[in-house]
Structures are given as structure tokens and as C-alpha cells.
Amino acid sequence: MAAQGLTILEGERAPAMAERTTLRLGGPVMGEAVLTEPAAAALLPGIAKRLGGRLACLGAGSNILAGEGPLDLVLVKNGMAPDISVLGDDGKTATLRASGSARLPVLLGRAAALDLGGLEGLSGIPGSVGGAVAMNAGSYGQCIADSLTALEIVTGEGEVRRFGREAVAFGYRAMDLPEVKGWWMVTAAEFRLTREEAGAVREKSRELLDKKRATQPVTAASAGCVFKNPSPEQPAGKLLDAAGFKGKRLGGMIFSPLHANFLVNEGRGTSTEALELMDMAKQAVFAASGIILEPEVRIWV
Ligand SMILES: Cc1cc2nc3c(=O)[nH]c(=O)nc-3n(C[C@H](O)[C@H](O)[C@H](O)COP(=O)(O)OP(=O)(O)OC[C@H]3O[C@@H](n4cnc5c(N)ncnc54)[C@H](O)[C@@H]3O)c2cc1C
Incomplete structure (x- = not known):
């Protein structure tokens, strides 16, 4: 089924979680919606009701262990363009904005190419930017909350809302927006990063990646x-x-x-x-x- 800004796989076409997660485990869900326009999110609660599942955001599926199923879930994937842009750069600091659908390693690569430090501790984390924000992903003493300055979500009413860092409740591998009731998905985030010496961020990332490759599967x-x-x-x-x-x-x-x-x-x-x-x-x-x-x-x- 397709509506403007949304495509849905349901019934026999709905995927199994094993096809959507890096652990390659898990049975079929009720449906999967791919959102390509924020306004179409207003259709999601009705679709979830019709299919008999609850809405569950899915990023790159790199932090999910799903059961054998069938699972009463309707996955929501962000199908919007994975843009990364520079919002401002005064030479000493710069703000990067990334879509929730962008891959975290791509964001880190962009920051390193611009000699911008603050995210390199997250080297080797394979998720999406949206998933990394939702999980407050981190490693080597750095987490996404450290450099995040703002984020954008889309709600189940199809409304796009922007929040500053102070409105976000980050915890250890956890994040919430206490002001928002009901379903929402992170669609973009902004990070303030600090300019380092030429090549230093890339070098640090490489070191950390080598360390992970030696100590983790x-x-x-x-x-x-x-x-x-x-x-x-x-x-x-x-x-x-x-x-x-x-x-x-x-x-x-x-x-x-x-x-x-x-x-x-x-x-x-x-x-x-x-x-x-x-x-x-x-x-x-x-x-x-x-x-x-x-x-x-x-x-x-
Ligand atoms: C080899 C490997 C190494 C890893 N190393 C690390 C590490 O060092 N540190 C670390 O923190 N994690 C690590 N992880 C775990 C994982 O990569 C991170 O938690 C990552 O941030 C999850 O992102 P994702 O897009 O895959 O999210 P998913 O796995 O798809 O989702 C995880 C959770 O976030 C929610 N979510 C996803 N996208 C959104 C969104 N746009 N809006 C709202 N909620 C959303 C989901 O509903 C779910 O609850 C590792 C995983 C692997 C496979």
C-alpha cells in the first residue's frame, strides 16, 4: 500500500526482524512503513490500529534483539534523504546538521574531513543518526549527548517539532522528550563541534577503530x-x-x-x-x- 509520503509493507509482505537487524534474529512484524514526508506521519496511528500493532521506530537495527514473533509491531523507517550540512563555521567551532536517516559513520567521516572534533569517540558504531540519538550512543568516554545542541522530531500528528538540548532527557544509553506525549521519531539532529589540528580527528578515529577491531568482533x-x-x-x-x-x-x-x-x-x-x-x-x-x-x-x- 502507498499513500503520499508513505509506503507500507503489510501482511505476507511485512518483513521479519531477522531481515532488519544486525543480530539477524526475530520473526515477522505486522507491517513496515517507510516515511518519505513528515506530514504523512499523521497516517501512522490509524495504520497501526488497522494492522493491530504498535509503532516502533527502526534505524539501522544495530541495537535490537527481536523475539520469534509474530510481533505486534509496525516498524517505522525514516526514508527521507540522509543529508548532512554545515550550519555555521566560525573557524573554531562549527555546527553540523544531520538527518536522522544519515548513517553515523558518514557523519563522523564528514566531521573528520572538516577537522571537527567531538564525535570521534563514537567511531565504529554502525547505527543511524536517529538511532544514535535515541540510544545516546557512546564509547571511549564520549556520547552523542555531549555535542548535541538541538534535534527535530516528527510526531504521530505529522507535526515537525524542534527542541534545544535542554528539553532532551539523556541517560546512559537512553533518551526521552518529556514534553512530548505519544509516538515520535527523531528526524534530524545538530552537533556543535570543535576545530582541531589538521588531520587530528581522522587520526584519533583511526586509532579508536583499530582498537575496536582488535578487541571486539x-x-x-x-x-x-x-x-x-x-x-x-x-x-x-x-x-x-x-x-x-x-x-x-x-x-x-x-x-x-x-x-x-x-x-x-x-x-x-x-x-x-x-x-x-x-x-x-x-x-x-x-x-x-x-x-x-x-x-x-x-x-x-
Ligand atoms: C558491531 C557493533 C558495535 C557497536 N558498538 C556500540 C558502541 O560502542 N556504543 C554504543 O552506544 N552502541 C554500540 N552499538 C549498538 C548500536 O550500534 C547503537 O545503539 C546505535 O546507536 C543504534 O542505532 P540504530 O540506528 O541501529 O538503532 P536501532 O537499532 O534501529 O534502534 C535502537 C533503538 O532506537 C530507537 N530508534 C531508532 N531510530 C530512531 C529514531 N529515528 N527516532 C526515535 N527512536 C529511534 C528504536 O526504536 C530502538 O528502540 C554497536 C552495535 C554493533 C552491531
């Missing part, structure tokens, strides 16, 4: 770290390793022998195995340390 089917770090001193990977879960396998799912907090689908893994292995790990870590691990990956069941 970056090319495997995963969703990155599946558990949040309880504290900087006690990262989840260390706790999982101590509880004997580094390299622990269940069916086709394994906690990576390279980094214990990366749950990897070796090819034939299932959502049931993934969820069970996470549960086993959680119990073992609690038994060994008294610490309750919380999932970082978004679990859609």
Missing part, C-alpha cells in the same frame, strides 16, 4: 554490547568473563571469545537461544557478584 552478527556496564570499574564484559561466559555457547548463539559482552549469532542462532543465554548469564553474574545486569540491547518480544 566488529564484523560478526551482533548488536554490540548486550548488557549495560554497571559501573566504569565493573564493565559487564569483565563480570561476564569472571562468571565463565566468555565464549559460552547455546545453540547458534555465543558470547564472543574476543569480548564477553558481545552476543554473536553464528548463523543459525535463534531469538529463544539468545534470550535464554542472556538470562543464564544474568543469573551467573548475580550469583558470582551480587550485581544485576541490565540489557543495553532493546528487546522486542
Whole structure:
């Protein structure tokens, strides 16, 4: 079905989450809407009602563990142009604006080409800009909230709204807009970045990427770290390793022998195995340390 500014896959044409996530797990959803004009978002609540699912924003699917399904979800993908532009540059600082549909690595590449620092800690994170904002993605002590100055959303009424940083409630791998009720999707974000010496940002990014490649299974089917770090001193990977879960396998799912907090689908893994292995790990870590691990990956069941 297509309406102006929106295309929808539903019924037998609706995708399985395994086709939409980097973990390659999960069963069919009720439908998938691709939004190409903000105003068409006003149609989404009615479509969700008709299909019997709730609306769920989908970026690059790199932080989602979906259940076997069928899942009562109607995915909403941002099909608008993945633009990145410079809003202002006074030589010392510059503001970059990126569409929610732009890929985060592309935004980082653009910042590095302009010698703009402030996002390079996020090197190697494979999501979309919208997903990175929604997750407050981060690594190496830097997160997206550090440089974000404003964002734009589209609501289920088809309204585009802009918010300054002060209206956004960021947490550890979490973000909310307390002023907005109902469904919304991040459609753009702005970042104030600082000019560094020529080549320095690119060099730093390369260093961090090399470090990730050496310590994380970056090319495997995963969703990155599946558990949040309880504290900087006690990262989840260390706790999982101590509880004997580094390299622990269940069916086709394994906690990576390279980094214990990366749950990897070796090819034939299932959502049931993934969820069970996470549960086993959680119990073992609690038994060994008294610490309750919380999932970082978004679990859609
Ligand atoms: C190899 C690998 C390494 C990773 N390393 C890191 C890391 O170092 N640090 C880190 O933080 N993460 C890491 N991740 C996890 C993931 O890449 C990030 O969380 C990323 O920001 C998710 O973006 P996405 O577009 O894939 O979002 P999705 O996975 O598609 O969605 C994640 C959540 O955000 C919501 N969402 C997505 N788009 C929007 C939107 N436009 N508006 C509102 N809500 C939205 C979804 O509904 C969902 O709840 C890694 C993942 C992989 C596979």
C-alpha cells in the first residue's frame, strides 16, 4: 500500500526482524512503513490500529534483539534523504546538521574531513543518526549527548517539532522528550563541534577503530554490547568473563571469545537461544557478584 509520503509493507509482505537487524534474529512484524514526508506521519496511528500493532521506530537495527514473533509491531523507517550540512563555521567551532536517516559513520567521516572534533569517540558504531540519538550512543568516554545542541522530531500528528538540548532527557544509553506525549521519531539532529589540528580527528578515529577491531568482533552478527556496564570499574564484559561466559555457547548463539559482552549469532542462532543465554548469564553474574545486569540491547518480544 502507498499513500503520499508513505509506503507500507503489510501482511505476507511485512518483513521479519531477522531481515532488519544486525543480530539477524526475530520473526515477522505486522507491517513496515517507510516515511518519505513528515506530514504523512499523521497516517501512522490509524495504520497501526488497522494492522493491530504498535509503532516502533527502526534505524539501522544495530541495537535490537527481536523475539520469534509474530510481533505486534509496525516498524517505522525514516526514508527521507540522509543529508548532512554545515550550519555555521566560525573557524573554531562549527555546527553540523544531520538527518536522522544519515548513517553515523558518514557523519563522523564528514566531521573528520572538516577537522571537527567531538564525535570521534563514537567511531565504529554502525547505527543511524536517529538511532544514535535515541540510544545516546557512546564509547571511549564520549556520547552523542555531549555535542548535541538541538534535534527535530516528527510526531504521530505529522507535526515537525524542534527542541534545544535542554528539553532532551539523556541517560546512559537512553533518551526521552518529556514534553512530548505519544509516538515520535527523531528526524534530524545538530552537533556543535570543535576545530582541531589538521588531520587530528581522522587520526584519533583511526586509532579508536583499530582498537575496536582488535578487541571486539566488529564484523560478526551482533548488536554490540548486550548488557549495560554497571559501573566504569565493573564493565559487564569483565563480570561476564569472571562468571565463565566468555565464549559460552547455546545453540547458534555465543558470547564472543574476543569480548564477553558481545552476543554473536553464528548463523543459525535463534531469538529463544539468545534470550535464554542472556538470562543464564544474568543469573551467573548475580550469583558470582551480587550485581544485576541490565540489557543495553532493546528487546522486542
Ligand atoms: C558491531 C557493533 C558495535 C557497536 N558498538 C556500540 C558502541 O560502542 N556504543 C554504543 O552506544 N552502541 C554500540 N552499538 C549498538 C548500536 O550500534 C547503537 O545503539 C546505535 O546507536 C543504534 O542505532 P540504530 O540506528 O541501529 O538503532 P536501532 O537499532 O534501529 O534502534 C535502537 C533503538 O532506537 C530507537 N530508534 C531508532 N531510530 C530512531 C529514531 N529515528 N527516532 C526515535 N527512536 C529511534 C528504536 O526504536 C530502538 O528502540 C554497536 C552495535 C554493533 C552491531
